[in-house]
Amino acid sequence: MPRKKKVIPEYGTCIRKGIEYYRTRIVDSDGKRVSLYARTPEELYEKVQEAERLIAEASFRKENPTVNEYCEKWLLIQKGRLRTTTYTDYEWKVKKYIQKPLGNKYMTDVTPDDVNLAILPALSMSESVYRSAQMLYKLIFTAAEDSNVIKKSPCSKLSAKGGKPQKVKKALSDEQVEKLLTAIKDLPPYVFVMIGLYCGLRREEILALQWDCVFLDVPAPYLSVKRAWHTEHNRPVILDELKTSAARRDIPIPPPLADCLKEVKAKSQSPFVVANRDGEPLSYTQFQRVWKYIVTRSNKERTYVRYVNGQKIKHTVTPVLGEKAPHNGKVVYSLDFQVTPHQLRHTYITNLIYAGVDPKTVQYLAGHENSKITMDIYAKVKYNSPDALSTIVNNAFNNMYAKAE
Numbered sequence: 001m002p003r004k005k006k007v008i009p010e011y012g013t014c015i016r017k018g019i020e021y022y023r024t025r026i027v028d029s030d031g032k033r034v035s036l037y038a039r040t041p042e043e044l045y046e047k048v049q050e051a052e053r054l055i056a057e058a059s060f061r062k063e064n065p066t067v068n069e070y071c072e073k074w075l076l077i078q079k080g081r082l083r084t085t086t087y088t089d090y091e092w093k094v095k096k097y098i099q100k101p102l103g104n105k106y107m108t109d110v111t112p113d114d115v116n117l118a119i120l121p122a123l124s125m126s127e128s129v130y131r132s133a134q135m136l137y138k139l140i141f142t143a144a145e146d147s148n149v150i151k152k153s154p155c156s157k158l159s160a161k162g163g164k165p166q167k168v169k170k171a172l173s174d175e176q177v178e179k180l181l182t183a184i185k186d187l188p189p190y191v192f193v194m195i196g197l198y199c200g201l202r203r204e205e206i207l208a209l210q211w212d213c214v215f216l217d218v219p220a221p222y223l224s225v226k227r228a229w230h231t232e233h234n235r236p237v238i239l240d241e242l243k244t245s246a247a248r249r250d251i252p253i254p255p256p257l258a259d260c261l262k263e264v265k266a267k268s269q270s271p272f273v274v275a276n277r278d279g280e281p282l283s284y285t286q287f288q289r290v291w292k293y294i295v296t297r298s299n300k301e302r303t304y305v306r307y308v309n310g311q312k313i314k315h316t317v318t319p320v321l322g323e324k325a326p327h328n329g330k331v332v333y334s335l336d337f338q339v340t341p342h343q344l345r346h347t348y349i350t351n352l353i354y355a356g357v358d359p360k361t362v363q364y365l366a367g368h369e370n371s372k373i374t375m376d377i378y379a380k381v382k383y384n385s386p387d388a389l390s391t392i393v394n395n396a397f398n399n400m401y402a403k404a405e
Helices: 041-063 067-079 084-102 112-118 127-146 174-183 190-199 255-267 284-295 341-354 359-366 371-382 386-404
Strands: 012-016 019-027 033-038 222-225 228-232 235-239 249-252 302-308 311-317 328-332
Touching: 019 041, 033 041, 067 084, 067 127, 084 112, 084 127, 084 228, 084 235, 174 190, 190 255, 190 341, 249 359, 341 359, 341 371, 359 371
Parallel strands: none
Antiparallel strands: 012 019, 019 033, 222 249, 228 235, 302 311
């Protein structure tokens, strides 16, 4: 079958800088008229064909974006609405759990099976990470449905249950606290640990704490939580914006911590209570190095990787309690338990509850916006033994029977 001969339209001409050009106008994907120029009708015809192909593709993309394109648009909209730390967390999880597995697909082509397969890596993470990924899938695809980008969200039946169950948070015992403080006395993490144990601040609150918010020369010493720390590309950023409105609070400083802070303040030349050698707030890696002083003193089994003649060899070390580290005689394996920064805060809250502090006061001191968080901890701590529950229940019914009589 003979090929159809190209019919070249008759184009108008114009003079540009003394040279005659053929010219035509087309409407782009935004509805704007755009002029195209060429020296010959044939060349202009090819330009028009290519431009119309690109415009058709752009128009299609506007109506049917890829997952990558829509996620970028959604994140841009959220940027002005969310706290910086929340946005950073969303951005990372969207890229890892949505864009990476599905980014090149068109939004209209994504099926429930695609979503279930894409979210599989999150199932091997903690419950909280999985819930975040699941929530972001639903938020993004529901927004696309509301904007008529897709007819129906493929995430409507995505299960909220998944991920590895989180370990039960346990407070440090008095004996463990004593061991910990003895092990790190005069070492970089000591002040951080003391503030966590005696004031219950979050990690980001301790690392942002400045001396202008620590009041030691008053009858009842206290500190004010007004700032939060986070990092961007490993650089510390101090924000006046806190996690919640409830996080802004004044906390009494118990005598052991007051004595510690007075001693530290007398030597400090930094506005920050916990600072690096230059007096600046810690970066993320600097904090990790500080916390390593605690990790290296535990008897937890460790695995190191060494390269011998280009081969990767795993080397396992099982520290013996009470012995010195072979590579550093100053390090003694003195901790038979592991500690996390959040565990310090949990210990503080637990001690308040054991001391009989009422739930509302605990909620204020902990900076919990939602009382449910406080009450969940309160119930687990206060009523974690059958004996305690038995006494409470029996007393309740005894009182009821007494009134009935």
